[in-house]
Amino acid sequence: MNSFWIILFHTYLNKLKSKSFIVTTILTIVIVLALTNINNIIALFDKNGGKEQIAVLDETGQLYEPLKQQVHTINKDLKLSLYKGDEHAAEKAVEEGNFKGVILLRFNEEKLPEATFKAMSIADSALFSDLQTGLQQVKTMLAASQINLAPAQLQKLYEPVTFEKFALEKNAKTEEELNQARGLVYVLLFIIYFSVIMYANMIAMEVATEKSSRVMEILISSVSPIKQMFAKIIGIGLLSLTQLAAFLIVGYYSLSKNMESLKEGFFGVYGFEDIPIGTVIYAVIFFILGYFLYATLAAFLGSLVSRIEDVQQMITPMTLLVVGGFMISMFGLGKPDAAFITITSYIPFFTPMIMFLRVGMLAIPLWEALLGISILVATIAVLAIFGARVYRGGVLMYGQSNSFKDIKKALQLTKNE
Template sequence: MNGMLLVAGREIRTQVRTKGFFVGLAVTVVLIVGITLAPKLFGGPDSYTIGLVNSQELAVHGGGDTEIEWRTFSDEATARRAVLDGDVDAAMIGGTAGIRVLSDGEIDSELGLMLQAAHREAQIQAAGVRTTPLSMESIGADTRYEETRSQMAFMLVLILFMLVVGTPMMVAMGVVEEKGSRIVEILFTSVRPWQLLGGKVLGLGVVGLINLVVVLAAGLGAAFASGLAVDFPPGMAGIVAGIVVWFVLGYAFFAAVAAALASLVSRQEEVGNVLTPMTMTMFASYGVAFFAAKEPTSLVATIASYVPPFSSMVMPVRATAAATPAWEILLSGALMVVAVAAMVLFAGRVYERAVLRTGARVRLREVVGSR
């Protein structure tokens, strides 16, 4: 065990000391923060300023936290100048023919709809007609957080794809580098094969976990700073914890596969070809997870969330996009744990028997069938 921890420590120190680690992490953080803030930055203004000339304020009801500020002008010319200078978003000009709304270019669609509705309501009340608001009552599932859950799920797909795909690749490249340079032969004099393999997987897993935690913290921090966190669904702590657990399971499975397949070759140029089955599985998992972010209750998403290794990406996305019963998550997790244990044992056997065989590519069936 001490040997495995020593190898893990070496892998962690080697990775976190490189410029590439910090540059890659910084780029990912900027990307996630940008995606998080995009709805706030490009979703239109939260407040409008409207000028008044010979007109009264309207009872405008905006969506969400939209606020209306009113400014009174003495004449139309002054109001026109204020609109063109950008001091007000629009100006309401009263007259015998009714009220005209002036704007610099096409009026903001949201503001136009609010003014039309408020003006209509004012006319109805002036005619002495009493109106009562509609009482909205949902008798189905709670859909208040549906849009937020969907947006979070799409972001999660991107995060898991970058980390679950990228980190096992590092394991594969490390295995081939040690085998091709024959350093592995020297290392085996100090540690056992399972300790070297386990330490490499553990160490690079910690590096991937650091990336995940930093990215999640950056995304959540941006959401709280921008006020978007008020739309978070209940149980966010459980969702975040689940993401971390599913990343660990997915990484462990694919890292074991990467190590086993990479031990079959001795040159870096051959890594891409030998890892083709794994990369195809990863991309298929990504595709299903992307679909699950949009249709979390579909039959495809439900079935895939139970099938390892697809479940490592699909289930956390599905549980984020829609409320999922705890027993389904636990069952999926148990199946994934079994799959990880089986793959780790299989990968350890392949690695131990193939990593010392340099030269031509080793066939997997030869390694598995040998004693």
């Protein structure tokens, strides 16, 4: 048993001290800090303090003030300024960077507003949409006055219809709870997805590297290949938890400091306050089980190749399974109760992501979550037994390997030992 722990900690410490791990960790932490401070970064490079200046040329002398009021209601960071010069001078001011754009207001033949917007680039669709929406509201008010509609009648006309939603299912989540769960599940699905791909690939590369350097020949003479496989899986598992802990600690701290400035974006819609402890527990369970499922698969696939160049080709089907589960989960965020989502949540290679999606978004019976966990545990056990046999023979195989027929050869070598 001592050899198992020696390999485990050797794998963990070697990877922990490697330049690639340190650089990847630092770069990811920088990205996390950048994302949680995105509004501050944008403001730092914006000479207008986040506000966009638009010059207004009003040929009518009547449209500027109502448009300014409507646009301010839509976007408080969009500032309209009445420009006193001619169109050519306004365009020059835009070219010099004094304004983001210029909007020319006039009346059409029906005495209703129309406009032309000019800017250095028309790629900013959000800006154009805000201006167009503001002008549309001004046009609606003028059209209503032309047909003698009172303001109260106009308000009645555009008043949103009352449409309430009630879930008949017992303990079903409210709209607010669903939004919160959707945001949390969205973030955790990304963590599970990238972690499984990155660390499973790391295991396959580790095994292939040892084989290509012939270190494996020395190891198998003193340590059982099965011990090697599980020591590497657990060692890199500890490495992944170390790295994720660093990301989450930095991310949580930075997020808590910038939550107010982020409330108008993603976090304002979904929010992360009062996260149910049950959802967090399920996230940890499905992350760990998902890791062991794909790590075991990656270890014995890595044992079949003798060159590092062949690793990606050999583990591509495994990667496609992870991508498939992730894509189905993204679809399921909008329809978590779809029959397709329910069925695929019981397919072992999709269960870590899709079953977690369901337990996070829906009030499913406990037995369904436990069944998903049981299927995962059973699949991991089968893969571990089968994978250990393949690994045991695979580490003795050398030469070019690019076919899954090599699994049969590896099993044959195991029997002949």
